[in-house]
Amino acid sequence: MEDEGLPSGGLKIALVERLTGVGVHTLRAWERRYGVPRPARTVGGQRLYTVDDVDLVKRMHGLAEAGVALSRAAETAIAELAARQASRPADADTTWTRTRFLQALTRFDERAAHDAWSETLERRDVLAAFEELLVPTLVDIGDAWHAGRLNEAQEHFASAFIRARLDSLARVARPLSGAPVVLLACAEGEQHELGLLMLNVLARFQGLATVYLGPNLPGSALATTAREIRPAIVCLSATTADSVEALRPGLLGLRAVLPETPILVGGRAFGDPVRAPGVDGVEVAPAPLGAALERIAHICRPAERARTTEGSK
């Protein structure tokens, strides 16, 4: 059998090759010469990598491609990983859980993926589970898929698995009646919705009500819905540069119907470098989800107070 002798959860060298784009021979040579990475071994001597090893190889590869000498690239990659490991919470075995999660999703093993997800939720709060497990796994799988080293089915399976978990978490956190409403949608043409879905879950866990409109929302539908439900804040997501362009008419339409309502935009397209949405009074969300959530809660608090006071009159 292919996996004989391998403890569950470690990544085999062929998968590491696909995740990093660094060939099997080079992986062995780097290990021998620079100690990057130093995978565990099974009793049978087979190499068993973790997601930290994958990060290390990706970083060394990136530095080498930028012209840094291999020995220097190895030192830098090792030092950076050690710093990241030192800053992690001591009780969280994130490396192995993330490794098992990644392996399970690339093998279409729903049960193993579910176990890794449940263990993370038992140990960590929802925000940490998103940041430590879901986001890096999506990036690992997605970058390898876009480079043609993992297939579309593996990306689709991972996205569908994660989408379903986010959906059930959102249902667990039922909003209190009268809570301020956060309206969430993706720009017209934008299919990337998982980041916004995470925000939807987190807002609900803060006690806010949310109306989630999902991917690819035409600007006209956004304005109509906003006028109808009168949200305390509108949160919009764009990943690609095209979506930012597509968002502009929607933002202008929204401003026309609700001139005072705070509008927050976020997503990869607004990140690095920070891109202005080009419509007055529209704010770009801080990049870390936790900071964006604090901003949303801060904006919604006066709306919450106003509703409570109205209710008690």
Ligand code: B12
């Ligand atoms: C999954 C995925 C898909 C799935 C999406 C499934 C789904 N239901 O969402 C599908 C298959 C549809 C897809 C399609 C495409 N994709 Co794609 N995809 C990805 C992948 C692998 C993961 C994206 C993701 O969910 N990331 C995790 C989330 C949690 O991160 P995030 O979106 O950045 O969001 C974070 C923050 O920005 C924030 N956030 C997000 N929105 C908002 C909004 C607010 C208000 C706030 C406060 C915060 C916030 O929350 C998150 C947590 O930190 C990435 C790879 C990667 N490295 O990210 C590529 C990636 C995003 N895709 C890319 C591309 C190019 C495409 C396609 C054009 C490919 C193609 N040729 O067809 C199409 C475009 C489709 C479209 N028109 O939108 C590129 C985008 C490059 C760019 N900037 O232009 C990426 C980066 C891959 C790459 N390395 O090149 N993709």
